Amino acid sequence: xxxxxxxxxxxxxxxxxxxxxxxxxxxxxxxxxxxxxxxxxxxxxxxxxxxxxxxxxxxxxxxxxxxxxxxxxxxxxxxxxxxxxxxxxxxxxxxxxxxxxxxxxxxxxxxxxxxxxxxxxxxxxxxxxxxxxxxxxxxxxxx
Numbered sequence: 001x002x003x004x005x006x007x008x009x010x011x012x013x014x015x016x017x018x019x020x021x022x023x024x025x026x027x028x029x030x031x032x033x034x035x036x037x038x039x040x041x042x043x044x045x046x047x048x049x050x051x052x053x054x055x056x057x058x059x060x061x062x063x064x065x066x067x068x069x070x071x072x073x074x075x076x077x078x079x080x081x082x083x084x085x086x087x088x089x090x091x092x093x094x095x096x097x098x099x100x101x102x103x104x105x106x107x108x109x110x111x112x113x114x115x116x117x118x119x120x121x122x123x124x125x126x127x128x129x130x131x132x133x134x135x136x137x138x139x140x141x142x143x
Contacts, residue, residue, distance in 0.1 A: 020132065047073045
């Protein structure tokens with residue numbers, strides 16, 4: 001099973017507002033960047049969508065370390081998801097994305113790791129730039 005590191009960050013200007021996500025997938029010495037945006041969204045949605053799109057890009061089952069500065073995403077994956085599933089996501093925010101996460105994470109061995117945001121973590125800083133640039137593109141297009 002390939003060992004992949006998935007770095008991810010999300011951004012929303014206005015929260016809610018235009019938002020973006022940035023992802024770096026690393027396998028050995030190879031890296032791939034992925035980014036995208038939505039016109040009206042929240043920071044948490046973009047944080048989670050980044051992880052989803054990163055996992056969606058994988059072509060085979062992998063051992064994946066997800067590195068994020070989002071406590072919502074990391075705790076959601078590591079601690080809360082089981083109980084959310086049991087109550088069928090009743091009164092949980094973003095159930096559509098959490099269900100999508102479940103679908104794209106099947107077959108992978110997932111380990112979510114929290115890092116402090118805006119603290120000099122090179123990959124997290126790069127993902128932050130990708131996410132903000134995507135959100136800014138949407139904001140500028142609306143002018």
